[in-house]
Amino acid sequence: METRMLFDAHLDLSMNAMEWNRDLRLEIEDIRGREQGMVDKPDRGNGVVCFPEMQKGNISLCVGTLIARYVKESNPLPGWHSPEQAWAQTSAQLSWYRAMEKEGQLKQIRNKIELESHLSNYVNGKSPIGYLLSLEGADSIVNMEYLEQRYEEGLVAIGPAHYGPGTYAQGTNATGGIGEKGKQLLDKMDDLGIIMDATHLCDDSFWEAMDHFQGAVWASHSLCRSIVNHNRQFNDEQLKLLIERGAVIGMALDAWMMIPNWDRSKSTPENTGLSLSHLVNHIDHICQLAGSAKNIMIGTDLDGGFGKEQMPLEIDTIADMQKLPILLKERNFSDEDIEGICWKNGIDFLKKNLN
Numbered sequence: 001m002e003t004r005m006l007f008d009a010h011l012d013l014s015m016n017a018m019e020w021n022r023d024l025r026l027e028i029e030d031i032r033g034r035e036q037g038m039v040d041k042p043d044r045g046n047g048v049v050c051f052p053e054m055q056k057g058n059i060s061l062c063v064g065t066l067i068a069r070y071v072k073e074s075n076p077l078p079g080w081h082s083p084e085q086a087w088a089q090t091s092a093q094l095s096w097y098r099a100m101e102k103e104g105q106l107k108q109i110r111n112k113i114e115l116e117s118h119l120s121n122y123v124n125g126k127s128p129i130g131y132l133l134s135l136e137g138a139d140s141i142v143n144m145e146y147l148e149q150r151y152e153e154g155l156v157a158i159g160p161a162h163y164g165p166g167t168y169a170q171g172t173n174a175t176g177g178i179g180e181k182g183k184q185l186l187d188k189m190d191d192l193g194i195i196m197d198a199t200h201l202c203d204d205s206f207w208e209a210m211d212h213f214q215g216a217v218w219a220s221h222s223l224c225r226s227i228v229n230h231n232r233q234f235n236d237e238q239l240k241l242l243i244e245r246g247a248v249i250g251m252a253l254d255a256w257m258m259i260p261n262w263d264r265s266k267s268t269p270e271n272t273g274l275s276l277s278h279l280v281n282h283i284d285h286i287c288q289l290a291g292s293a294k295n296i297m298i299g300t301d302l303d304g305g306f307g308k309e310q311m312p313l314e315i316d317t318i319a320d321m322q323k324l325p326i327l328l329k330e331r332n333f334s335d336e337d338i339e340g341i342c343w344k345n346g347i348d349f350l351k352k353n354l355n
Contacts, residue, residue, distance in 0.1 A: 003124075004325050007343040008062040008318075009250040009299035010199075010221040011049060013131070014093035015067050016303050024050045025105060028317050046307025048317045051105050054129055057319035060122045061109070061347070063220060063299075064097060064131040066090040066155075069162055070139035077164045079139075086140035094153065097131070106131050110154040112354045119347070132350070134197060134220065137162030137171065144188050151192050156354060158189060159197035159220070161205060169205040172232045177208040186213040193355045198222070198242065199250075199299075202231060210241055216353035217245050221252035221299035223282045228260050236289060243290045248349045250299020251279055251341075255310040258282070269313045276312045276327050283341065284331070293337035297346035298324070 016022045020041060022031050028050050038044040054062070068089035069079030080086040100106040107128040109115050118130040134157040141147045141158075160182060161171030168185045170176040178186070182205070189196060190213060198219045201209060210217065219242060225233035234242070234249075242249060255269065256262035258278045269275075287293050302311065302318050314323050325338045333341070 003058045003322055004339070004342050005124075006057060006059045006298060006321055007346045008059050008302075008321075009218070009248075009297050009346055010134075010252070010301050010304070011062045011064055012067060012136070012301070012304045013049070013062075013064045014096050015065065016047070016049065017096045018089075018093050020047070020303075022047060022050070024100075025103070026050060026052075028053050041305075043303070043305065043307030043309060046309050047303050048307060048311070048315060049303040050317075051129065053317040053319045055125050056317075057321050058124050059129065059318065059321070060124060060127075061118065061130040061132075061343070063134045063157065064106075065134050065136045066093050066140070066150075067136040067162065068093075068140045069137055069164075070167060071164075075164055083139060083142045083167065087142055087146060090135070090140045094133075097133070101128070104128055108133065108154050110156065110354075112351055115347070115350055115354060132156050135159065136197070137166060137200070138168045138185055139166050141168070141185065144184065147185070147188055148192075151194065155194065157195035157197050157218070157220070158185075159199050159201075160185060160209060161200050161202070163200065169209060170202045171200045171205075172202065174202050175204055176202070177204045178212065182209065183212055189213070190215045193353075195353060198247070200232070203235075203238075206238060210245070216349075217242065218247045218349060219249045219299075221250045221301040221304075223252055223257045224285045227282055227285060228257055230257070232257065239286060239289050243286075243295050246349070246352075248295055248297045248345050249286060250297050250346070251283060252299055252301040253279065253311045253315065254301055254304065254306060255312075258312070264310070268309065269311065274312050276314050276324055277331075279312065279324070280327055280331050283328075287337075293333065293340055294345055296341045297349075298342065 035044040068086035070086040071079035160169035168182040225235040
């Protein structure tokens with residue numbers, strides 16, 4: 001089987017290392033084995049991401065996140081009780097990335113020059129995996145001085161919100177706009193040349209943020225509301241606006257986003273027949289809206305709080321993403337389109353919009 005280079009625009013690597021306590025240098029069987037009998041997380045023993053499997057899957061470049069939610073007393077979601085604590089958590093995650101760089105596992109990409117160099121010199125299985133640093137949910141940014149520090153540390157993208165109400169925008173399952181703090185954040189991002197990740201913005205915040213922010217926009221891991229009717233997804237008007245803005249939209253593999261009526265207490269990949277073909281349905285829908293495949297990339301969100309129990313049947317590890325181009329070929333996508341979806345669309349976007 002031909003192994004294509006893949007670019008994955010959304011992986012919560014540091015969250016898995018620091019909160020799930022997974023040593024991603026290990027083989028996936030060893031990570032799963034160490035979790036046997038553990039019940040603190042729903043996906044224990046079912047993880048699919050580690051560095052060896054990323055290399056087997058020729059994922060030469062990815063976006064690695066920092067993530068820590070600040071929750072006020074009225075917010076029932078799990079998270080930190082002050083922005084400063086959330087900042088400290090993302091700082092610990094950043095320290096893990098730095099340690100993996102020293103170990104030769106990862107190489108941070110901060111700008112166009114470093115991106116070109118990495119792509120030119122990368123040898124799969126021998127070179128460090130390239131990663132770009134993104135912040136999922138901006139609650140840990142205490143003020144704009146903190147944002148400037150993260151930018152100096154190589155942050156290239158920010159999703160202003162995650163789940164629920166946020167400091168700078170409102171996220172999935174919440175309502176409301178971005179407010180003055182949100183506008184301040186977006187203005188600073190614009191000044192610094194930081195990409196805005198529209199993923200997780202609730203409808204109110206999406207429209208307000210898209211109207212206010214003048215810089216580059218992408219959606220690292222999002223699917224189509226017309227196929228699965230949930231506010232986490234983009235409706236067609238939102239997708240059309242993203243397309244008009246030149247965004248690329250990363251295709252995610254979380255089951256409940258891929259097919260309707262997924263019940264976390266009852267549904268399984270086996271009893272629903274969940275497969276990568278369902279993901280291709282979302283890809284095809286966006287292609288029909290755009291008139292081409294140029295706005296599609298991969299943003300798997302694998303091990304983003306779920307594992308094998310909540311992803312397509314064909315996926316045992318992230319290396320199995322190599323099955324996607326085969327399926328795209330069967331669905332009559334051209335070689336050029338497949339190359340674009342697998343890596344070129346996202347990388348072209350980065351070449352255009354990184355500093």
